[in-house]
Amino acid sequence: MADSYDLVVIGGGPGGYTAAIRAAQLKMKVACIEKRPNKAFGGTCLNVGCIPSKALLDSSEMYEATLHKLARHGIRVGSVALDLATMLARKDKVVSELTGGVGYLFKKYGVTPHYGTGKLLGGGKVEETAVDGAKTVLETKNILLATGSESTELPFLKFDGKFVVSSTEALTFQSVPKHLIVVGGGYIGLELGSVWKRLGSKVTVLEFLPRILSISDGEISMEVQKLLSKQGMEFHLETKVTGASIKSDQVTVTAQSKDGKELSFTGDRVLVAVGRRPFTAGLGLDEARVKYDPKSGRVEVDEHYKTSAPGIYAIGDLIAGPMLAHKASEEGVVCVEHLAGMKPHVNYDAIPSVIYIWPEVSSVGLTEEQLKEKKIDYKIGKFKFAATGRAKAMDETDGWVKVLTDAKTDRVLGVHILGPRASDLIAECVTIMEYKGSAEDIARCAHSHPTLSEAVGEAARMAWTGMPLNS
Numbered sequence: 001m002a003d004s005y006d007l008v009v010i011g012g013g014p015g016g017y018t019a020a021i022r023a024a025q026l027k028m029k030v031a032c033i034e035k036r037p038n039k040a041f042g043g044t045c046l047n048v049g050c051i052p053s054k055a056l057l058d059s060s061e062m063y064e065a066t067l068h069k070l071a072r073h074g075i076r077v078g079s080v081a082l083d084l085a086t087m088l089a090r091k092d093k094v095v096s097e098l099t100g101g102v103g104y105l106f107k108k109y110g111v112t113p114h115y116g117t118g119k120l121l122g123g124g125k126v127e128e129t130a131v132d133g134a135k136t137v138l139e140t141k142n143i144l145l146a147t148g149s150e151s152t153e154l155p156f157l158k159f160d161g162k163f164v165v166s167s168t169e170a171l172t173f174q175s176v177p178k179h180l181i182v183v184g185g186g187y188i189g190l191e192l193g194s195v196w197k198r199l200g201s202k203v204t205v206l207e208f209l210p211r212i213l214s215i216s217d218g219e220i221s222m223e224v225q226k227l228l229s230k231q232g233m234e235f236h237l238e239t240k241v242t243g244a245s246i247k248s249d250q251v252t253v254t255a256q257s258k259d260g261k262e263l264s265f266t267g268d269r270v271l272v273a274v275g276r277r278p279f280t281a282g283l284g285l286d287e288a289r290v291k292y293d294p295k296s297g298r299v300e301v302d303e304h305y306k307t308s309a310p311g312i313y314a315i316g317d318l319i320a321g322p323m324l325a326h327k328a329s330e331e332g333v334v335c336v337e338h339l340a341g342m343k344p345h346v347n348y349d350a351i352p353s354v355i356y357i358w359p360e361v362s363s364v365g366l367t368e369e370q371l372k373e374k375k376i377d378y379k380i381g382k383f384k385f386a387a388t389g390r391a392k393a394m395d396e397t398d399g400w401v402k403v404l405t406d407a408k409t410d411r412v413l414g415v416h417i418l419g420p421r422a423s424d425l426i427a428e429c430v431t432i433m434e435y436k437g438s439a440e441d442i443a444r445c446a447h448s449h450p451t452l453s454e455a456v457g458e459a460a461r462m463a464w465t466g467m468p469l470n471s
């Protein structure tokens with residue numbers, strides 16, 4: 001007889017596993033199916049995304065600091081050597097501890113793990129095919145699709161796993177490429193480009209659009225390009241990649257400049273980081289009559305994550321919105337809480353995003369470009385880290401905090417931070433935006449001295465009064 005559940009989650013990433021745990025906490029009988037052959041839950045994020053990339057970013061930052069920053073602090077070190085094998089092994093250990101943690105949480109809250117590929121059979125039935133081909137049918141009242149996304153491949157630049165690679169392989173290079181060509185100046189390309197640059201690669205970024213980080217605040221993307229160029233990264237904007245050929249372990253990427261000039265770049269590895277696409281192969285969407293946009297592949301849902309098929313829901317990278325782990329988790333939690341009769345919602349205006357290059361970039365809410373497009377009258381408060389005691393003490397003075405407010409009401413509409421630990425500083429701004437707070441609200445909160453958070457307070461004060469106190 002088929003196993004029967006209240007909820008079967010297909011996909012064990014941050015969207016799926018978080019939803020499964022929350023549903024079990026709410027007393028549902030839950031199964032979560034994951035197809036990774038190593039039986040590791042955690043999805044793209046824990047296995048080949050957020051976590052391994054941040055582990056390598058942190059390690060490579062330390063290497064870079066040891067080589068180039070410690071001397072300024074009066075610390076002399078002897079010869080410094082890179083032990084890449086240990087760095088990669090540490091990253092793998094971080095990943096396995098965290099994926100193991102999901103297994104522990106499943107046990108703790110009573111989620112039944114299933115290891116195999118899930119397929120919709122229609123009528124509240126999910127077929128699970130295990131790695132050895134064995135099939136099981138699960139019966140369930142509700143199904144949550146959380147199958148995430150995969151790297152987008154360019155038809156003329158196909159992944160071969162060795163020379164032309166996706167982010168997954170760029171997390172496991174066994175030696176430092178001499179020259180890494182990165183196609184795509186989005187956050188994944190810049191983060192992984194930063195890792196290998198710090199470890200010794202020459203890095204060349206080819207971007208089709210007129211600027212890198214095309215959806216970030218324009219001023220930030222320009223400054224990031226300046227700072228990364230200073231670190232040695234090379235950028236070619238408005239450059240359309242047209243193909244690649246491999247000869248004697250070298251890849252030559254051909255491209256066209258804006259004015260039609262033929263260009264070529266030769267390196268030993270090419271990372272293609274031009275975006276990600278919802279992963280729906282073999283899921284049985286058509287058979288189950290789940291509507292999706294054939295162009296983007298995104299599953300269509302209503303505000304409660306209901307798809308066009310009764311009893312089937314979808315969240316995370318599979319649906320519209322920013323492809324971020326915390327967005328997927330929020331949606332998972334809200335979706336199952338709604339199933340349990342609660343009335344939560346996700347506030348898409350207050351979803352932060354972070355780019356873990358150095359200095360870091362973080363943002364929440366609208367950019368200046370979006371405010372102009374929406375014809376909203378706005379004020380800007382901007383405060384440089386160079387004017388804060390803590391950034392000076394750290395010797396990390398690049399960047400600023402920019403607070404954008406409604407010119408009439410002072411309500412915070414967006415915050416964009418470029419600077420040290422911008423990833424942590426954005427949390428305060430998310431809270432303020434969630435509570436529809438004003439720049440005055442931020443400015444009137446005491447910020448510990450000396451901390452980087454003072455720059456947030458001062459930028460808010462600047463937006464509110466037109467004048468900071470310390471600059």
Ligand SMILES: Cc1cc2nc3c(=O)[nH]c(=O)nc-3n(C[C@H](O)[C@H](O)[C@H](O)COP(=O)(O)OP(=O)(O)OC[C@H]3O[C@@H](n4cnc5c(N)ncnc54)[C@H](O)[C@@H]3O)c2cc1C
Nearest residue numbers: 011013015035043044045049050118148316317323324325
């Ligand atoms: C290099 C890189 C770095 C990133 N860094 C960050 C970051 O710093 N911060 C951030 O917020 N986001 C980051 N992301 C994005 C983040 O990883 C995704 O937004 C997030 O993982 C999406 O979660 P999800 O649950 O929707 O899907 P996923 O995490 O993709 O999980 C989906 C899971 O479903 C499984 N699956 C698919 N089909 C089936 C099936 N039919 N049956 C069973 N299982 C199936 C897949 O194997 C996968 O494990 C990064 C991504 C990459 C690639």
